[in-house]
Amino acid sequence: MSSHNGTRQFVRLTLNQRIQHAIMFISTILLTITGFMLQADQGFIDLFGSYAEDVFEMRSLIHRIAGVAISAVCAYHLYYIFTTEEGKSWAVDMIPRGRDGTDLVQNMKFMMGLRKDRPKLARFFYMEKVEYWSVYIGMFLVISTGVIMWTEWIWPVFFLDVSGAFHLGEATLAAAAIIVGHLFSVHYSPHVYPMNRAFIDGMIGEDLMKDEHGEWYEEVLEKEKAHTENSDRRHFSSDRRMSSPDE
Amino acid sequence: MLNAIKQIPLTKLLVDTLMFMIFMILLSFTIWLFYIFYVRGPITVQARGYVTSTETRHVKDAKKSKPAQVKKYQLEHFHNLDDAVIGGIQYKSDCVLCHGSFAHVTNVKVRAFMNAHSWFIQCEVCHAEPKTDEKTFMYSFFDNETNEPVTELKKSSAGGLGTYTARIAVAKKENDTLVHQGVYSGKDFIEKYLKQKVSINFGEIDQGPAMQEVHSILSEDALECDGCHSEEGRIDFQQITYSEEAADHLKSLDVGSMVTTYEEFHFPSLRNDEGLKYRRPLEEAMD
Numbered sequence: 431m432s433s434h435n436g437t438r439q440f441v442r443l444t445l446n447q448r449i450q451h452a453i454m455f456i457s458t459i460l461l462t463i464t465g466f467m468l469q470a471d472q473g474f475i476d477l478f479g480s481y482a483e484d485v486f487e488m489r490s491l492i493h494r495i496a497g498v499a500i501s502a503v504c505a506y507h508l509y510y511i512f513t514t515e516e517g518k519s520w521a522v523d524m525i526p527r528g529r530d531g532t533d534l535v536q537n538m539k540f541m542m543g544l545r546k547d548r549p550k551l552a553r554f555f556y557m558e559k560v561e562y563w564s565v566y567i568g569m570f571l572v573i574s575t576g577v578i579m580w581t582e583w584i585w586p587v588f589f590l591d592v593s594g595a596f597h598l599g600e601a602t603l604a605a606a607a608i609i610v611g612h613l614f615s616v617h618y619s620p621h622v623y624p625m626n627r628a629f630i631d632g633m634i635g636e637d638l639m640k641d642e643h644g645e646w647y648e649e650v651l652e653k654e655k656a657h658t659e660n661s662d663r664r665h666f667s668s669d670r671r672m673s674s675p676d677e
Numbered sequence: 678m679l680n681a682i683k684q685i686p687l688t689k690l691l692v693d694t695l696m697f698m699i700f701m702i703l704l705s706f707t708i709w710l711f712y713i714f715y716v717r718g719p720i721t722v723q724a725r726g727y728v729t730s731t732e733t734r735h736v737k738d739a740k741k742s743k744p745a746q747v748k749k750y751q752l753e754h755f756h757n758l759d760d761a762v763i764g765g766i767q768y769k770s771d772c773v774l775c776h777g778s779f780a781h782v783t784n785v786k787v788r789a790f791m792n793a794h795s796w797f798i799q800c801e802v803c804h805a806e807p808k809t810d811e812k813t814f815m816y817s818f819f820d821n822e823t824n825e826p827v828t829e830l831k832k833s834s835a836g837g838l839g840t841y842t843a844r845i846a847v848a849k850k851e852n853d854t855l856v857h858q859g860v861y862s863g864k865d866f867i868e869k870y871l872k873q874k875v876s877i878n879f880g881e882i883d884q885g886p887a888m889q890e891v892h893s894i895l896s897e898d899a900l901e902c903d904g905c906h907s908e909e910g911r912i913d914f915q916q917i918t919y920s921e922e923a924a925d926h927l928k929s930l931d932v933g934s935m936v937t938t939y940e941e942f943h944f945p946s947l948r949n950d951e952g953l954k955y956r957r958p959l960e961e962a963m964d
Contacts, residue, residue, distance in 0.1 A: 469713050469720055483785065584884065586873075598719060602710055609703050618700070624692050 440650060442634035444516060451629050453503045460496035462605050464489045469598075497576050504569050523553045524563070530556040550644030561612060571600040768824045770800040770846075771859060774867050775891075787936050799846040801859070802912075803900035816912045817848040817855045826855035830918050845917065867891060906930040 443451065467489050478485045510517035534556050536549035554562070575593035582590055616626040621638060628634050639647045713719055772780065780800070781791035794803075802816060818827040821842040848855040870882050870891075905912050907928060914924035 471717075602714065606707065606710060609707055613703065617696070624696050 438636040439633040440636070440639050440647075441632055442628040443632040445632065446510070446516065447520070448629060448632055450503055450507055450510070453499055455629075457496040457500035457503070458604075458608065460492055461500065462601070464493040464496070465598075465601055466605075494580065497573075497580075500569070501573050504573070524559055526556075526559050526563070530559060548641065548644070550648070551642060551646070553643060553646040553649075555643070557611075557615070561607070564607065568600050568604045571596055572604070575600075768819065768821070768846075768857065771864050771867055772800040772804070774864070774871065776800075790932065790936075797844045799844055801847050801894070802845055803904065804895050805847070806894070806896045814858070815848050815850065815855075816845055816917060818843040818917055819846050819848070819857050824857055826857070827918060828855070845912065863891070902930075902932040902936065906932055 467486070475482050475486075507517075511521040512518070529552075533549050533551055536545060537551075537555075539545040540548045575597040578585055578589055578593040579597065585593075616622060616629070617624060621641065626634075626638075634643075636647075639650075778795060779788075779792045780795070781788040784791075819825065820827055821844060826848060827843045847858045849858045850856075866882075866887075870887050873882055900911060904910060905927075910928060914927050915921060919927065
């Protein structure tokens with residue numbers, strides 16, 4: 431927790447998480463561009479003129495490099511959530527719970543004007559959980575089918591056809607979900623426009639924290655209060671010990 | 678710094694403009710996604726497998742060709758006419774069952790030369806080891822339709838040399854008769870293998886041994902230009918019906934050094950408006 435620009439700031443993403451996110455979003459942008467180039471009409475390919483072949487060769491190479499990068503970050507993320515305290519806390523907080531359903535209903539009521547206050551949401555609310563776990567399913571599909579297509583000479587054509595269909599379908603779904611869901615909530619939503627800076631400096635402002643993660647905000651404040659009290663107590667007992675003539 | 682008219686901070690104006698532009702790009706992309714799925718239909722990327730290249734002389738890293746989908750886009754518009762021509766060969770090499778009529782794809786510089794040779798030379802002439810028994814094995818033209826050896830030129834009714842639809846293949850001399858020798862006698866095996874390859878599992882034929890068996894007759898490096906077009910060339914051009922003058926000309930063609938010496942060839946473009954008028958419609962070409 432820190433304070434600058436006059437408002438309190440809370441840590442939303444650590445440096446490690448921000449690096450994972452950065453690799454992921456750069457790779458996703460590259461994969462989207464180089465992947466959907468294959469769906470381009472001939473007129474688009476003609477724009478490259480005599481360079482078309484070189485451009486498509488680079489497309490192929492960049493797509494594979496970005497694919498390897500995103501696979502690596504996914505593998506690291508699994509290692510991260512199973513082995514580090516920070517990662518374990520992240521994964522535990524991401525586990526869907528019964529209260530997510532309640533939050534969803536209450537939040538919908540709030541947005542439709544049937545409820546006065548927004549429900550106090552936890553560190554990750556239902557929407558973020560859906561986004562997060564969807565990435566697991568999506569990544570499993572695109573990485574496995576991508577590997578099959580990369581090693582096409584060892585697979586029956588049936589596998590390749592199915593892989594191609596799944597790869598394209600999942601990529602389209604992911605691209606649409608990122609544009610409609612994620613980019614809206616972190617860039618175009620009035621609460622954060624023009625951007626939620628958490629992916630850059632890892633911090634979230636107090637107002638947004640209260641508004642979108644009310645319950646987590648209170649938990650953090652309580653922990654902070656308890657920590658301060660403990661620290662004062664230790665300080666006090668330490669002073670007492672130090673001043674004791676027996677020591 | 679303020680905008681003079683609406684008193685909007687310039688930085689905010691710039692950010693809004695940027696965000697609006699990004700929004701429009703994302704919106705266009707989303708609309709395009711709808712278009713490709715619900716209007717045009719997605720392009721199915723055909724998996725045709727890697728093609729192992731033997732054209733190692735001119736391409737440093739030509740172990741494998743680029744993925745087929747890229748080639749598909751670059752080649753399909755050009756070679757539909759050629760396919761009609763090659764389709765006329767009744768006794769093709771078994772290689773085309775898997776590799777297709779335009780197997781030379783890796784080396785952009787010379788693939789047109791090589792694919793054009795496929796019209797009148799069977800794959801095994803360049804890609805198989807020559808038989809050591811030169812008395813019985815040789816090369817000859819064989820008729821594309823009857824597969825009979827073409828051993829002499831007949832005058833056409835117009836007085837010229839006539840038109841022959843034949844290609845050079847490996848021949849074996851049996852009782853003073855030339856018999857066509859295919860590169861691989863297991864055509865049924867290849868067809869069976871290809872059939873099971875599109876099934877959901879691999880089937881009874883293991884891929885590795887099958888590939889090894891089918892390719893066992895091939896030489897590691899394919900014959901290059903001067904393998905035929907030189908005094909020491911593999912083919913005796915006069916023996917296969919060329920005149921002495923034509924044979925000398927074929928032997929002295931310096932295609933090899935043209936390929937190795939020059940970085941770029943300049944062919945007339947057939948894709949722009951100027952070039953398109955020289956192309957015949959497909960239906961006309963197939964008549």
